[in-house]
Amino acid sequence: MPMIPFDDHDSFIWYDGRLVPWRDAKLHVLSHGLHYASCVFEGERVYDGTVFRLEDHNERLLNSARILGFEVPVSMDDLAKATHELIAANNILDGYLRPIAWRGAEQMGVSAQATKIHLALAVWEWPAYFSPEARAKGIRMKWANWARPAPNTAPTEAKAAGLYMICTLSKHMAEAEGFDDALMLDWRGQLAEGTGTNIFLAINGELHTPTPDCFLNGITRKTVIGLARKRGIKVFERAIMPHELANAEEVFLTGSAAEVIPVGEIAGEVGHYRFTPGVICRLMSEDFDHTVGKKVAIAV
Ligand code: PMP
Numbered sequence: 001m002p003m004i005p006f007d008d009h010d011s012f013i014w015y016d017g018r019l020v021p022w023r024d025a026k027l028h029v030l031s032h033g034l035h036y037a038s039c040v041f042e043g044e045r046v047y048d049g050t051v052f053r054l055e056d057h058n059e060r061l062l063n064s065a066r067i068l069g070f071e072v073p074v075s076m077d078d079l080a081k082a083t084h085e086l087i088a089a090n091n092i093l094d095g096y097l098r099p100i101a102w103r104g105a106e107q108m109g110v111s112a113q114a115t116k117i118h119l120a121l122a123v124w125e126w127p128a129y130f131s132p133e134a135r136a137k138g139i140r141m142k143w144a145n146w147a148r149p150a151p152n153t154a155p156t157e158a159k160a161a162g163l164y165m166i167c168t169l170s171k172h173m174a175e176a177e178g179f180d181d182a183l184m185l186d187w188r189g190q191l192a193e194g195t196g197t198n199i200f201l202a203i204n205g206e207l208h209t210p211t212p213d214c215f216l217n218g219i220t221r222k223t224v225i226g227l228a229r230k231r232g233i234k235v236f237e238r239a240i241m242p243h244e245l246a247n248a249e250e251v252f253l254t255g256s257a258a259e260v261i262p263v264g265e266i267a268g269e270v271g272h273y274r275f276t277p278g279v280i281c282r283l284m285s286e287d288f289d290h291t292v293g294k295k296v297a298i299a300v
Helices: 032-036 054-067 076-090 132-137 161-176 219-230 242-247 279-292
Strands: 012-015 018-021 039-041 044-047 095-103 117-125 139-143 181-185 191-194 198-203 206-210 235-238 250-255 259-267
Touching (some): 032 095, 039 054, 054 219, 076 117, 132 259, 198 279, 206 219, 219 279, 259 279
Parallel strands (some): 139 181
Antiparallel strands (some): 012 117, 095 117
């Protein structure tokens, strides 16, 4: 698939209160957000012209900013209005929406009290995050060399740009070895998450997922927990050690971009595991597709 340069589209970006032509949505090179990662963002999916769980995403965006010590200058209502306006202006039915808030260039240095807070929203059409083949067989993951940090060493509850540094490094390492993604442990050696997804294990027909105490408690994760319980499938949120993957019949990941995606293999020093996507992956994927209003369920 050809790479689309993301600064070169024909449509509009919502930038600090108004729609601007896509190519004009620029920021100064001395922006604090760029130098010191004072930047938070969201990743949302548009299904049939509507963002799935928009309010949850918007709340998380404003809260991520507060965790980083700044207030995004927009109300929840105005943020929702801006989102609708942008989707309509760009005529997107099925897409990905990226709100981002960051500190500007008024002050350069670690201290940033005088910076202005900026907010931009962009939306574009979205193909599947992983290939149909990967979706059917399950993706291939490699253990990351980086661990999710302890909550007293990074603002782990925020969807903050700086926390993605180790995700990009881990994903690049996995891709360089032909894998689809990397799987991260946390600072204690417990199972944590993918580089942009949460993880679930099916053990004896029940679901187990790590307690999100040092990584994002994903909106898709919460949705899937609700859907599983509605089906009568028990869900346990607990500390999970990597060797417990040996007991799992199925493993899948969840995320706004990835949706529900089966895992076929996890390789690397921590241990080698193989899984065949089965009935749990299929049910959770179908239930999720149904909930977001997708017309065609993806067969797994
Ligand atoms: N963990 C990380 C690191 C992520 O980037 C994401 C995607 N936002 C998730 C988990 C899943 O979160 P959500 O389901 O809210 O998209």
